[in-house]
Amino acid sequence: MIAYDDISYSVENGRARIVVNRPDKLNAYRNETADQLRDAVLRAGSDPSARSILLTGEGRAFGAGYDLATVDPNETPALDDVLQRHFNPLVIAMRQSRLPVVAAVNGPCAGAAVGIALAADIVIAARSAYFYEPFVGIALVPDAGNTQFLSRMLGRVRASGMMLLGDRIPAEKALAWGLLWDVVDDAELAPTAEAICARLAKLDAAALAGTKRLIDRAAEFGIDEQLALERDLQGEAGRTPAMKAQIAAFFAKRKG
Structure with a gap:
């Protein structure tokens, strides 16, 4: 402490x-x-x-x-x-x-x-x-x-x-x-x-941080800028190992 x-x-x-x-x-x-x-x-x-x-x-x-x-x-x-x-x-x-x-x-x-x-x-x-x-x-x-x-x-x-x-x-x-x-x-x-x-x-750290950023910027941006920022941050999130693991788990569950 x-x-x-x-x-x-x-x-x-x-x-x-x-x-x-x-x-x-x-x-x-x-x-x-x-x-x-x-x-x-x-x-x-x-x-x-x-x-x-x-x-x-x-x-x-x-x-x-x-x-x-x-x-x-x-x-x-x-x-x-x-x-x-x-x-x-x-x-x-x-x-x-x-x-x-x-x-x-x-x-x-x-x-x-x-x-x-x-x-x-x-x-x-x-x-x-x-x-x-x-x-x-x-x-x-x-x-x-x-x-x-x-x-x-x-x-x-x-x-x-x-x-x-x-x-x-x-x-x-x-x-x-x-x-x-x-x-x-x-x-x-x-x-x-x-x-x-x-x-x-227990949640993905990058997804939490990105969501916080999006929430803060939502009040400042128009819809065009907000959609662009959502796009960019979601692109980053989709390339993380944590997201790849989630996709693999999803398909594994479907096969089961």
Whole structure:
């Protein structure tokens, strides 16, 4: 296990497990927390034994957003610098990782933590969890990818209401809105997330990475460009040893 101050990191049976470990602060993020999360995501991506990533929080919260207690009250915080140096690189690392990321939202998920959760590829939540955008209420604008993720996932009307009004969105409503893959009873969250990561870890790594790339580019491209990218990546996938083995197994099954 790699030693970090704010998170824990381990890899077992192809699954990298990253846990924000500041339960006394409801897992609010310091700059160092974001840096350590990014390092862990990159470390997992460069580890040939890692095939999926599980991200969650220790204790009763996924993340309470940015830890404002770390801001000097006598200075004007340079939040643009904080985002550029610490949080934006984390979100980019998650989206660009070759590995599928599963976020298990185990409790309150607020502010920057929402963006970090939604940067994952599959998001599941405990039934008691909720999502909360407090930015405008404290004279800030949403960050950490929130404006893009929420607008794409929810559409303008719901995204605007969520970000402008700052209401808490319960997990069940977030599921109905299309923000989540699934909601499970609190006691079932950890085993469900582990099972999803285990399932992903058994799939072809190149196919997973290519699919992640296609999903990200789908919102940017027109149909011509998207079809061309699908063509190119599928051509690469079709030439891999893993795909050849799948074809051989298919024909062997037909003959049997």
